[in-house]
Amino acid sequence: MPISLPAATVQTTMARAAMPVSADADNWRQAPYQLALLENQVHVWRARLPDQPDYATLLSADEVLRAARFYFEKDRAHFTAARGLLRTLLGRYLRSAPDRLQFAYGERGKPTLAPACGDLHFNVSHSHELALFAFTRGRAIGVDVECVAAASAGPEIAERFFSADEVAALHGVPPALQRDAFFAGWVRKEAYIKAIGAGLFAALDRFTVSLAPGEPAALRDVQDDPQAVSRWTLRELHPGKGYAAAIAAEGQGWRLCCFDWQPPFT
Numbered sequence: 001m002p003i004s005l006p007a008a009t010v011q012t013t014m015a016r017a018a019m020p021v022s023a024d025a026d027n028w029r030q031a032p033y034q035l036a037l038l039e040n041q042v043h044v045w046r047a048r049l050p051d052q053p054d055y056a057t058l059l060s061a062d063e064v065l066r067a068a069r070f071y072f073e074k075d076r077a078h079f080t081a082a083r084g085l086l087r088t089l090l091g092r093y094l095r096s097a098p099d100r101l102q103f104a105y106g107e108r109g110k111p112t113l114a115p116a117c118g119d120l121h122f123n124v125s126h127s128h129e130l131a132l133f134a135f136t137r138g139r140a141i142g143v144d145v146e147c148v149a150a151a152s153a154g155p156e157i158a159e160r161f162f163s164a165d166e167v168a169a170l171h172g173v174p175p176a177l178q179r180d181a182f183f184a185g186w187v188r189k190e191a192y193i194k195a196i197g198a199g200l201f202a203a204l205d206r207f208t209v210s211l212a213p214g215e216p217a218a219l220r221d222v223q224d225d226p227q228a229v230s231r232w233t234l235r236e237l238h239p240g241k242g243y244a245a246a247i248a249a250e251g252q253g254w255r256l257c258c259f260d261w262q263p264p265f266t
Contacts, residue, residue, distance in 0.1 A: 026238045031259040035092045037120070037137055042254050044143065044247060045133040046239045047085055047261035049126060050077065055084015058099045082131045085261065086124050089133055093120055110197040123194055130243055139250035142195030144187040148180070149242030155182040161204040162189075165220070169212055177213050183244035185211030188234050191248040192219060195232070209234065217246055 063083050070076040087098035102114045119138045127147040134143040155178045173181045188209040193202035208220040217236040222228040237245035
């Protein structure tokens, strides 16, 4: 249930130094040409979406129709670019032509690959000009990014959607830091509900995440599934100034590898 944010142009500077992969969420590196995704890894890619849809030829007929439903041309272009980049990255991992990949959709709309593609799991989020793509093997995954710099909403929304413990924690944060704390909590909650495939049907007030400044990302409590806390790991991401992001994935001890997209990737 992403926050509806006003259209705005946000410039994000991306470092693309050709250095070894790092597990540090602050360090985004250029990936090697041959991608290898190990079972204990989670890969996250960031990309600045172009204003023009350069990837339209890769999309399926239903994706073209979805893109056409957007009222603003920039939104259509961003959707097209995000889907095209997703297909391109999936094609690299699977050694397959991007335009031949087939998606299936869960009961609540979460996209997955057809079973024939194996155990590769993915999730996508984009806000304004920035997109994040997450990949892993054999585990459910969710990622979320929000453009804090352009957001018109803030901590006041917590009273409607956050758990009682989260609202109390937010009130305990100094006023000058409450906006950042709210978005830290928001993207963590979004990443989790995307990982479990709940989407718009999730009751955001029935589970609790950490959000206080300096506190590691964590799932604190799930009222409807007490064992979930031990099954899921949340990690904060730092995709660029003015953005908040987080990732949720099943299991403990997986290694996070962060990559920058650097076209052309051919």
